[in-house]
Amino acid sequence: MSPDAAQSDSEMKAIKRILDFEPKAEDFAGAVIAGLSSDPKSIPPKFFYDQRGSDIFNRICETEEYYVTRTEVALLAEIGPEVGQLAGAGVSVIEYGCGSSDKIRALLDALSSPAEYWAIDISRAHLLQSAGEIGLDYPDLSVNAVCADFTGGLELPEEMAGRRLAFFPGSTIGNQTPGEAEAFLTGVRGMVGDAGALLIGVDLIKDTDRLNRAYNDAAGHTADFNINLLCRMQVELGAELDLDGFRHRAFFNAEKSRIEMHLLSSRAQTIRVAGREFKFAEGETIHTENSYKYDIPGFAGLAGRAGFDVTKSWTDAEQLFAIHFLDAAPGAGG
Numbered sequence: 458m459s460p461d462a463a464q465s466d467s468e469m470k471a472i473k474r475i476l477d478f479e480p481k482a483e484d485f486a487g488a489v490i491a492g493l494s495s496d497p498k499s500i501p502p503k504f505f506y507d508q509r510g511s512d513i514f515n516r517i518c519e520t521e522e523y524y525v526t527r528t529e530v531a532l533l534a535e536i537g538p539e540v541g542q543l544a545g546a547g548v549s550v551i552e553y554g555c556g557s558s559d560k561i562r563a564l565l566d567a568l569s570s571p572a573e574y575w576a577i578d579i580s581r582a583h584l585l586q587s588a589g590e591i592g593l594d595y596p597d598l599s600v601n602a603v604c605a606d607f608t609g610g611l612e613l614p615e616e617m618a619g620r621r622l623a624f625f626p627g628s629t630i631g632n633q634t635p636g637e638a639e640a641f642l643t644g645v646r647g648m649v650g651d652a653g654a655l656l657i658g659v660d661l662i663k664d665t666d667r668l669n670r671a672y673n674d675a676a677g678h679t680a681d682f683n684i685n686l687l688c689r690m691q692v693e694l695g696a697e698l699d700l701d702g703f704r705h706r707a708f709f710n711a712e713k714s715r716i717e718m719h720l721l722s723s724r725a726q727t728i729r730v731a732g733r734e735f736k737f738a739e740g741e742t743i744h745t746e747n748s749y750k751y752d753i754p755g756f757a758g759l760a761g762r763a764g765f766d767v768t769k770s771w772t773d774a775e776q777l778f779a780i781h782f783l784d785a786a787p788g789a790g791g
């Protein structure tokens with residue numbers, strides 16, 4: 458069944474516009490070949506999110522260890538009235554990496570008469586389902602879906618109703634290096650314009666044990682999520698490899714203030730992908746994800762360099778997670 462066929466008619470009809478810039482299979486093949494040819498080996502985390510990867514991510518969000526989702530959802534509900542005041546009425550919301558579009562509900566409920574919702578995600582089937590559900594549940598909102606890699610020069614319509622409010626939850630910004638994050642946020646600043654704003658969720662630096670547990674849940678969902686990248690290579694690229702030859706490894710690198718996720722080769726082996734051979738020594742890894750953690754001043758500095766002023770930052774009582782409301786700094790352009 459095609460992804461669209463899996464959608465109900467009513468969900469599809471509830472989406473006003475679909476802009477389709479879905480990355481092609483060659484992009485995945487090219488990134489895997491380039492990444493496995495480099496030293497150390499790596500594959501960008503955006504390739505985790507096929508339909509199965511997105512489903513597994515949702516299971517991670519429900520684990521006791523992964524505090525990120527429930528903490529951000531609770532904080533959003535608590536600060537909703539204040540965010541509604543800061544954003545003003547009749548805004549257009551643009552969400553980067555919407556996933557199952559759960560968090561947007563808390564934001565939409567807090568806003569006064571939001572005009573448009575633009576949901577952006579690389580995972581097409583997941584995006585259409587999420588956007589369709591929002592369209593059905595918010596009939597007065599113009600709901601639009603954009604399937605695209607948001608790191609690759611996204612084109613959104615010039616015309617949108619009201620002020621633009623970008624929304625980037627889930628600490629997905631942490632997947633980019635600080636340099637990449639600054640360039641990305643500079644692009645967001647250009648997109649929202651001089652009157653715009655960004656509401657962004659950012660995971661905080663904390664106790665190393667707590668961080669390590671969050672990326673090594675006892676049920677093994679994070680391990681499945683990581684290994685699913687190899688499954689995706691088998692299914693989409695015909696990769697010849699033994700899944701049992703790799704193990705999930707995740708740890709906090711304090712010097713770089715980031716969780717690193719790797720696929721560790723448990724023995725010396727050779728795998729084949731797209732007609733190419735790649736050799737692994739025992740213990741060698743494919744670096745699959747970084748998740749940078751920031752303190753409040755550190756993130757404010759990054760946002761400032763990207764052309765945003767921090768209007769307000771909130772954290773939960775345990776200081777696990779932060780949400781920042783950033784206004785476009787006057788004249789910062791982007």
Ligand SMILES: C[S@@+](CC[C@H](N)C(=O)[O-])C[C@H]1O[C@@H](n2cnc3c(N)ncnc32)[C@H](O)[C@@H]1O
Pocket residue numbers: 502503506511514526553554555556557558560577578579580605606607608626627628629
């Ligand atoms: C960590 S999940 C967060 C999902 C959701 N926003 C949340 O807060 O729970 C990252 C989401 O961003 C999407 N994503 C990751 N990299 C992307 C990229 N380069 N372009 C577009 N979407 C991307 C994934 O498909 C996934 O839905």
